[in-house]
Amino acid sequence: MTDIIDGNAVAADVRDGLGDAIDTLADADVTPSLATVLMSDDPASETYVSMKQDDCEEVGIDAIDIELDPDAPAEELYDTIDDLNDDPEVDGILVQMPVPDHVDDRAVLRRIDPLKDVDGFHPENVGRLVAGNARYKPCTPHGVQKLLAAADVETDGADAVVVGRSDIVGKPMANLFVQKDEYGNATTTVCHSRTEDLAAKTRAADIVVAAAGVPEMIDGDMLSEGVTVVDVGINRVDADTEKGYELVGDVEYESAKEKAGAITPVPGGVGPMTRAMLLWNTVKAASLQHDVPVDLP
Structure with missing residues (x-):
């Protein structure tokens, strides 16, 4: 018999397992937060962001939804990222890819504070992964x-x-x-x-x-x-x-x-599982930035 690996069931276990870590953070008056930034009118991207927002709300993570005009200058996206980097109420930042052609996607990844890079794509976080000391695994x-x-x-x-x-x-x-x-x-x-x-x-x-x-x-x-x-x-x-x-x-x-x-x-x-591990990384990001140790599933 072939074992059919049920991603929905394993993802549900991960989400449930995050409850204790989120409760530990709550005891320290910390609520994890994830900012999603969408600069696209692609229906698939809009759906992905909406699903991620719903996932956050389900487990007790604050979801911050930011939508930018796809025709806006690249600097508007960069400035938005800078503001989120500086905001102590934001633990994780996710810029939904792809971004418009006039925006340099690699510049976007480099712009995000590595401590808030819950995708794990900033060069610093990639380097830590390769070195065997990952902060956030993709x-x-x-x-x-x-x-x-x-x-x-x-x-x-x-x-x-x-x-x-x-x-x-x-x-x-x-x-x-x-x-x-x-x-x-x-x-x-x-x-x-x-x-x-x-x-x-x-x-x-x-x-x-x-x-x-x-x-x-x-x-x-x-x-x-x-x-x-x-x-x-x-x-x-x-x-x-x-x-x-x-x-x-x-x-x-x-x-x-x-x-x-x-x-x-x-x-x-x-x-x-991809969506569940985004929540996992966001909770870890809150733990690191607020210096509140948690046990992650």
Whole structure:
């Protein structure tokens, strides 16, 4: 029997587990707060921000919603970030990506105070992650670690293949796998668009994390028996449905499920964990900035 790793259930456990830490902060008269900044009229981005706001309210985190005109000068976004950096009532800052073309996204990431960078993308936080002393782990790779732990998947000594080398998922995921740490210690291969014979790499893996953004690029023929498959991809493809599309991962689920010992579905796998770990990072940010130690789940 293949273990279907339920991201919704694991994410709910993480959110529930944050309750004690939030209560500890409340005893010190601290309420964690997250500011989300949206500079886009893209419906998907608007939905993502709304969901994050709802998540905050559900667990007791103050949600600060800031929306900027997508046609406004880049300086308006930079000034907004500066104001949030200086505001002691704001613990975490998340600028929803993508930003408009006239805004330098890397400048945005550098602008955020590293202590308030709950995405974990500021160069200082990236450096700390690579050095093995992470302040905030990027939400999606951290969520993958939590899913593997919940499914009792052993990473110590395992051969892990990460398909994709993005700054958001692929690179930090590989760095977490190789760390001399819990849920690390894996022998890790990073595959990408220039990799030759991808199937040979994935067939040799004990754990495959698919994060390339290519619909159903990995199928069962590319996997070994008993492999753990974590599908980070979420792709909209045309389909004969009421909406005219369906969401699929980077893995062809039905054939992969026949080979896998454990697998995450799409949707309902990694996605809920990304949101849960944002809350986790926000609570940690409040703990660090207000010097109130907490136990995190």
